[in-house]
Amino acid sequence: MPGAAMTEGDLDAFLGAQPRRRLARWGMVVALLLAGLAAFWLLLRFVDGPDLPYYSVPLERGSLTPVMSASGTLHAEDEVSLRAPEGGVVHSLLGPGDGVVRAGQPIAMLDTAPLEAALASAEATRAAAEGTLAAAQADLDGARARMDRYDGVWRRSGGRVPSLNEMDGARAELSRTAAALASATAALAKARNDEALARRQLADATIRAPFDGVVVSRAVAPGQVVAPGTPLLALATGLDRLVVTVPLPAADAQRLASNARAHVLLSGMADKVRTARLVRIDPTDDVRGLDRLAVFALDPPAAGDAAVVQLRPGMAATVEIDLPAREGVLLVPNAALGFTPEGVPPRRSAIYVLSGDNEPRQVVVAAGASDGKRTEILASGLEPGVQVIIGRRSAPAKP
Known part of the structure; x- marks a missing residue:
C-alpha cells in the first residue's frame, strides 16, 4: 500500500542482508560441532591415554623420606629376662x-631331686673330712709328744739315748703326721665349699621374682x-608401656636418625597401625650379623582404640622406619625399576624411557633410597620431564 511503513524484514530483503545472516548462523553451528568433537577427542585421550603401547610418567625431582622395613618383636619397656x-x-x-x-x-623351679642328692653326698663328704681331720690332729699330737719326750731324754743323757735311729724315726713320724694334717685340713675346706655350692644350687633351683x-x-x-x-x-612391672625391638646389622643401625619415627604393623592386626619413636640402640651378640638392637617406644594409642587391650609382649611386628629425608633427587615410581620390554632379558638397575620415536630406550641407573612407592635414582643424561615407562598397555581386543 502506498505510504505504508517498511518492516525490518522488508528492509533486509531490500538491502540483501538475509543470506549473510543465514551463513553466520550456519558458521556458528559448524563451530559448535567442531568444538564438541574436539572436547570428545580430548576426553577419549584423557580416559584411554595416548595411542602408545606403554604407560609412562614424567621423571621428577623432589623430596623423599626413605623407609627401611624390618621385623621386630613386642616387649614391655622394663621387661627383665x-x-x-x-x-x-x-x-x-x-x-x-x-x-x-x-x-x-x-x-619357676627346676627339678630338685638330683640337687638334693648332690647336697646329701656333699654333707657326707664333709662329715668324713671332719673325721679324717680329727684323726690326723690326734696323730700329730701323738707324734709331737713322742718327739718332745725323746728330746728330753736326749738332753738328760748327754746324747747317749735314745739312739740316733730312734730320734730320726720320731722326727720322720712328726713330719708325716704334720703333712697328713695339712692334707686333711685342705680336704675339709674343699668338702665345706662343695657342700655350700650344693646348698646354693638347691636354693637357686627355685627362681624368685626380683620385684x-x-x-x-x-x-x-x-x-x-x-x-x-x-x-x-x-x-x-606392667603392660602399659610397650616397645618394639628390631635386630639390625650395624650398618643399617647407623642410618637411623635420633628419635627416628616408625610405623608398626602387628601380626594379625594389619588394620591397626601404631606409631613409635626410636629410644635407643643396644649392642647384641647375635651370630647372624644382626649385632644391633633398635628399641622403639610405642606412642600412646588413640582415644577409644579397643585394639590396645589385645597387645601382648612376644607379638611379631613389621616395623617401617623413616630414614633421614632426601632433598632434590630424581624420583621414579618403583614400577619403573621392574619394567622390561618383551623379548629383552631383565637387567638390574635399569629403567626405560620413551625416545623421540616413542620407542623404549634403556638407561642404566643406580637405585638409591625408597619410600615403598618411589625410588631415588642416579643417572647421567636424565632430566626431569623425561617420560619413564612404568608398564605395558594391554593389547586391544580383536573384533
Missing part, C-alpha cells in the same frame, strides 16, 4: 595368665632340659 642359674630339668614355672606376682615369690610385676612371656616349658643361663621367662 630371668635365666636358669644352673642346668637341669624345668619342673614348673608361671605364665602370662597367672596374674600379678610379688617380690620374692617363687615363679612385683607380671609374667609377660615364657621361653621354656615344664619338662624341658635347660643349660645354665637359658632364658626361662620374662617379667615386667
Whole structure:
C-alpha cells in the first residue's frame, strides 16, 4: 500500500542482508560441532591415554623420606629376662595368665631331686673330712709328744739315748703326721665349699621374682632340659608401656636418625597401625650379623582404640622406619625399576624411557633410597620431564 511503513524484514530483503545472516548462523553451528568433537577427542585421550603401547610418567625431582622395613618383636619397656642359674630339668614355672606376682615369690623351679642328692653326698663328704681331720690332729699330737719326750731324754743323757735311729724315726713320724694334717685340713675346706655350692644350687633351683610385676612371656616349658643361663621367662612391672625391638646389622643401625619415627604393623592386626619413636640402640651378640638392637617406644594409642587391650609382649611386628629425608633427587615410581620390554632379558638397575620415536630406550641407573612407592635414582643424561615407562598397555581386543 502506498505510504505504508517498511518492516525490518522488508528492509533486509531490500538491502540483501538475509543470506549473510543465514551463513553466520550456519558458521556458528559448524563451530559448535567442531568444538564438541574436539572436547570428545580430548576426553577419549584423557580416559584411554595416548595411542602408545606403554604407560609412562614424567621423571621428577623432589623430596623423599626413605623407609627401611624390618621385623621386630613386642616387649614391655622394663621387661627383665630371668635365666636358669644352673642346668637341669624345668619342673614348673608361671605364665602370662597367672596374674600379678610379688617380690620374692617363687615363679619357676627346676627339678630338685638330683640337687638334693648332690647336697646329701656333699654333707657326707664333709662329715668324713671332719673325721679324717680329727684323726690326723690326734696323730700329730701323738707324734709331737713322742718327739718332745725323746728330746728330753736326749738332753738328760748327754746324747747317749735314745739312739740316733730312734730320734730320726720320731722326727720322720712328726713330719708325716704334720703333712697328713695339712692334707686333711685342705680336704675339709674343699668338702665345706662343695657342700655350700650344693646348698646354693638347691636354693637357686627355685627362681624368685626380683620385684612385683607380671609374667609377660615364657621361653621354656615344664619338662624341658635347660643349660645354665637359658632364658626361662620374662617379667615386667606392667603392660602399659610397650616397645618394639628390631635386630639390625650395624650398618643399617647407623642410618637411623635420633628419635627416628616408625610405623608398626602387628601380626594379625594389619588394620591397626601404631606409631613409635626410636629410644635407643643396644649392642647384641647375635651370630647372624644382626649385632644391633633398635628399641622403639610405642606412642600412646588413640582415644577409644579397643585394639590396645589385645597387645601382648612376644607379638611379631613389621616395623617401617623413616630414614633421614632426601632433598632434590630424581624420583621414579618403583614400577619403573621392574619394567622390561618383551623379548629383552631383565637387567638390574635399569629403567626405560620413551625416545623421540616413542620407542623404549634403556638407561642404566643406580637405585638409591625408597619410600615403598618411589625410588631415588642416579643417572647421567636424565632430566626431569623425561617420560619413564612404568608398564605395558594391554593389547586391544580383536573384533
